[in-house]
Amino acid sequence: MRAQKNYQKMLEATIAGLKEQNRVPTLLLHSCCAPCSSYCLEYLSQYFHITVDYYNPNIYPEEEYHMRVQEQQRLIRELPAKYPIAFREGAYDKERFYEMARGMEEEKEGGERCFRCYELRLREAAETAKSLGMDYFTTTLSISPLKNAEKLNEIGDALAEEYGVAYLNSDFKKKNGYKRSVELSEQYGMYRQYYCGCVFSKRERDAQIAAKAAAQGI
Numbered sequence: 001m002r003a004q005k006n007y008q009k010m011l012e013a014t015i016a017g018l019k020e021q022n023r024v025p026t027l028l029l030h031s032c033c034a035p036c037s038s039y040c041l042e043y044l045s046q047y048f049h050i051t052v053d054y055y056n057p058n059i060y061p062e063e064e065y066h067m068r069v070q071e072q073q074r075l076i077r078e079l080p081a082k083y084p085i086a087f088r089e090g091a092y093d094k095e096r097f098y099e100m101a102r103g104m105e106e107e108k109e110g111g112e113r114c115f116r117c118y119e120l121r122l123r124e125a126a127e128t129a130k131s132l133g134m135d136y137f138t139t140t141l142s143i144s145p146l147k148n149a150e151k152l153n154e155i156g157d158a159l160a161e162e163y164g165v166a167y168l169n170s171d172f173k174k175k176n177g178y179k180r181s182v183e184l185s186e187q188y189g190m191y192r193q194y195y196c197g198c199v200f201s202k203r204e205r206d207a208q209i210a211a212k213a214a215a216q217g218i
């Protein structure tokens with residue numbers, strides 16, 4: 001049986017190496033939303049010059065997309081950071097997401113559609129990191145207990161090889177990362193969405209809420 005890698009330990013080893021070299025590299029941090037990015041930014045901005053990359057063509061509906069962008073920008077403005085954090089917004093090319101998801105609309109969250117969705121967004125991050133000449137790229141996605149950190153890191157490593165930009169291995173839910181993101185969301189009064197992002201995850205979550213309410217006779 002294949003031993004599971006500890007991606008948090010790998011991140012700690014990378015940071016220890018950077019400290020030893022007295023080096024503060026650049027990092028393109030793909031972010032899905034402000035709440036998920038909060039802990040990642042608090043943690044990583046001590047060691048990296050970060051550019052937050054908001055590329056999420058999966059988000060539905062459009063108003064939700066714009067609200068998440070605004071919350072992301074507000075958090076960056078308000079969060080104290082040792083090194084200033086920059087922001088860039090990618091294209092909201094929804095058609096690219098629907099094209100990718102075709103035939104997998106009924107998949108449950110956490111299945112193949114999600115793995116392709118990780119890949120879609122990480123590929124854009126790798127391309128952007130390369131074009132901006134950044135040292136590393138990674139994503140906030142692993143902070144969610146619903147996201148598969150192993151898959152994210154495998155995809156990140158494969159893209160690192162393809163694009164020649166290092167993937168910062170990580171599993172942000174570890175060391176109470178998820179808990180800290182919930183605390184920071186409350187502290188900054190952040191809008192915290194109730195579904196992952198795409199129309200399919202919204203439908204799935206709405207159905208769960210309706211089933212729960214029906215079971216409780218509400």
Ligand code: SF4
Pocket residue numbers: 058059109110113114115117118196197198199200201
């Ligand atoms: S549930 Fe989330 S990760 Fe999965 S396809 Fe939808 S937006 Fe992407």
